[in-house]
Amino acid sequence: MHVVFETDESFSFETLRALGYAVYGGADVGEVLVAAERITPGDWESWYREWRALADRVADTADACAAAGHPVSANSAYLRASNYYRTAEFFLRDDPRHDPRVADTSARAIAAFRSAPDVQRHWARVRIPYEDIHLEGYYLHVSGDQPGPTLLAHGGFDSTVEEMFFAVGEAARRYGWNCLIFEGPGQGSALRLHGLTFRPDWEAVVTPVVDTALTLPGVDPDRLALIGMSMGGYLAPRAAAFEHRLAACIAYDGVMNMADAMPKTASSEDDSTARAAEMDTLIAHRSQAPTSQRWVLSNAMWVFGVATGRELLDEAARYDLTEVAGLVSCPMLVCEAEDDQFFQGQPARLYAALNQPKTFAAFTSAEGAGEHCHEGALTLFHQRMFDWLDDTLKVTR
Secondary structure: OOOOOOOOHHHHHHHHHHHHHHHHOOOOHHHHHHHHHOOOOOOHHHHHHHHHHHHHHHHHHHHHHHHOOOHHHHHHHHHHHHHHHHHHHOOOOOOOOOOHHHHHHHHHHHHHHHHOHHHHHHEEEEEEEEOOEEEEEEEEOOOOOOOEEEEEEEOOOOOOHHHHHHHHHHHHHHHOOEEEEEOOOOOHHHHHOOOOOOOOOOHHHHHHHHHHHOOOOOEEEEEEEEEEEOOHHHHHHHHHOOOOOOOEEEEEOOOOEHHHHOOOOOOOOOOHHHHHHHHHHHHHOHHHOOHHHHHHHHHHHHHHOOOOHHHHHHHHHOOEOOOOHHHOOOOEEEEEEOOOOOOOOHHHHHHHHOOOOEEEEEEOHHHOOOOHHHOOOHHHHHHHHHHHHHHHOOOOO
16 A cells, blocks of 8 residues: 555555554644655655654644644644654654754654643553653543453554554543553653663563553453554563463564564575674665665664664564463464565464464455554554454453
8 A cells, every 4th residue: 555655665654654543633634645745755854854844833733722722623733743743753763862853853742742632631641660760651541430441552663652542542542441551662762761772571561561550540450451563563472471460462463573574684594694794784785775674774773772783683583472472371362464564474473373362363455454553444453453352351331
């Protein structure tokens, strides 16, 4: 599925991703398409310039509406601005540790999100103790005086907690689920402010999240579910293999091994020296590579905290569910996108490795849901996901 950018798969997909959040207030179709038409395919600076200009304009509108006493209009504009700032920052990966635009644009995405009246009304900011910092989270309590089912939700390779509002959080509110969205090392503020990179033993992140969730009002400790988006399709099952207080887990979509998602080299798996040398060459010349490969390499070096081809290959290989998938004991939903450009075939491998009650949900291109994480078809994804959760945890309406 191509949106505006016929010659650049990555630009097309990220435009679809931003546009798909329109269903939950994160975009308006016309302003997204107009901004996209002004962007030169493959030009990262052009991408940043146009999305940042759109985000600034919509944020100014939000501030003006708020000052004039129009909270509904302000809410809409703040949510759209937050998503547009996140999208603007997405390709700032040539030197994210030192590019001041990364911190500035990310901070604006957070500020716009927190300024939205509906966020302030329904979502309480939660700071989750983790080692010597606090991870960022937001909690939605909709179950009233009675304990209710609660969804814990995190992203993946490039996510922020604010994006999770659009990806699953607002849908949880509509379906009547309490929801704690959060981010861990390698994501959002944990990466940008604290320099924390990913870790493969994700249970070390989820266990303190569960500890915190059990202190929140309305959480039923017997009906806790965990969902991980994108690379979170590795992270969430990994956590579920060791955190047994979870009653259900969703891989959105399933990931067996992150090494398989890295750019391929010509050398065989057995020749690690040659593979590392080829990866070094890819890294050194990534600015000449297609957008997707350039971005994956640049982002991987940042979120994994690596600098060489050898380090990248070794680190990615640590994210492997082969030995632990069979330890997952709670029911699991494994989702698959037919046209997934990152994890093709991996959901089926994960599903086959699971021993507990499991469900496989295949989303197709004919349904408009075949893109990675079913971007552009979120209402269909949420219908199947929340129906499965309700059935699995015996939630009645």
